[in-house]
Amino acid sequence: MARAPRPAEADFAEYIRARRDHLVRAAYLLTGDLHQAEDLVQTVLVRVWPRWPKIKEMENVDAYVHRTLISLFSTSVRRRRWREVSADPQQDGTWTTPTxxxxxxxxxxxxxxxxxxxxxxxxxxxxxxxxxxxxxxxxxxxxxxxxxxxxxxxxxxxxxxxxxxxxxxxxxxxxxxxx
Structure with missing residues (x-):
């Protein structure tokens, strides 16, 4: 038997349904890669969830989430600079689907x-x-x-x-x- 979601869980789930696509698009513009954008948003949501009861009471929830998004993006860029990244010529952003x-x-x-x-x-x-x-x-x-x-x-x-x-x-x- 499934338990009924707690109010915080329901609020968070509603926020995710309403804002996830918007956050992924913003993250995509930052990262330039859809998979990295989705990973970044997932990390943001994981980071926000434990604090959600306090965050949802804030005047501007989106500002807090955006700040977290930018902060995690900046951290990932700094870390990436220190790692060797191999370039895959097949992932150059070209499209092969006829249009x-x-x-x-x-x-x-x-x-x-x-x-x-x-x-x-x-x-x-x-x-x-x-x-x-x-x-x-x-x-x-x-x-x-x-x-x-x-x-x-x-x-x-x-x-x-x-x-x-x-x-x-x-x-x-x-x-x-x-x-």
């Missing part, structure tokens, strides 16, 4: 965005995800990243500048017909 031309363009655009985000420093990537994907105000992003609002502004500006430069360079390369 219609408009779908192909959409897939290419997403792949370009993933590559461009991957070229940014982890902190800049985190700022862009918080500000433009999660649509958080600068003050909340600064709180999550444990930095000043000015740092969020400058990191966002640098990241956007780098993405624009990359886009310009890619356009020039395409015009010349070189790769």
């Amino acid at each position: 219609a031309p408009d779908q192909t363009m959409a897939v290419e655009a997403r792949a370009d965005l993933r590559t461009a985000l991957g070229s940014l420093a982890p902190r800049q990537r985190a700022v862009l995800v918080l500000r433009y994907y999660l649509d958080l105000p600068e003050a909340e992003a600064a709180d999550i990243l444990a930095c000043s609002v000015g740092t969020v502004k400058s990191q966002a500006a640098k990241a956007v500048k780098r993405l624009r430069e990359r886009q310009t360079n890619n356009a020039l390369t395409d015009e010349r017909g070189t790769t």
